[in-house]
Amino acid sequence: RWLDADALGRAAKKLGVDLGRHGSPQRLLQATDRIDAATLDTLAAMAPAAAAFGVDEDTLQHALEWAQVDEAKHVRVTQEYLTLLTKSEIESVCSEIGLTQHLGKAAVTKLVGGKKDALIAGVLGSKGFDFTGKVPKALRYRRRART
Numbered sequence: 001r002w003l004d005a006d007a008l009g010r011a012a013k014k015l016g017v018d019l020g021r022h023g024s025p026q027r028l029l030q031a032t033d034r035i036d037a038a039t040l041d042t043l044a045a046m047a048p049a050a051a052a053f054g055v056d057e058d059t060l061q062h063a064l065e066w067a068q069v070d071e072a073k074h075v076r077v078t079q080e081y082l083t084l085l086t087k088s089e090i091e092s093v094c095s096e097i098g099l100t101q102h103l104g105k106a107a108v109t110k111l112v113g114g115k116k117d118a119l120i121a122g123v124l125g126s127k128g129f130d131f132t133g134k135v136p137k138a139l140r141y142r143r144r145a146r147t
Contacts, residue, residue: 064141071140072133081139082120087112090119097134099126 077097082090091112094100100108103126111122124131 061141061144065144069141071135075135075139077124077131077134077136079120079124082123087116087119090116090123093136093138094123096136097131099123099129099134102126102129 077093082093085093091100091108094103094108111119114122
């Protein structure tokens with residue numbers, strides 16, 4: 001799913017919000033106090049697609065901060081994600097999420113030295129490692145400094 005202009009308009013209509021002539025997402029955000037928890041989860045799940053399909057970063061960041069989205073509840077390291085990365089990037093992700101510490105540096109180095117498919121299978125098949133809540137920094141949104 002993604003949040004395009006049509007989806008934004010439908011969401012605003014459900015909340016009874018007039019987005020104005022240019023569809024200001026900020027007006028929609030001001031009315032979101034009426035959104036229930038299940039809808040917030042849906043919006044959080046739509047955030048990555050919204051970022052990829054035209055919602056500007058500033059608006060998306062405001063929405064994620066307002067909703068207090070915790071990426072750990074919605075983002076998982078998957079085969080599809082790892083396939084997008086180089087072997088070096090996968091090695092960095094392993095370090096970021098604590099897998100290198102779990103397996104040991106030598107074991108990860110050995111995996112990285114092999115074929116990419118074997119590396120991905122080895123990472124995802126790591127025994128005793130719980131990927132729950134482990135989100136690489138590349139998949140986290142930048143938080144604003146609170147003033």
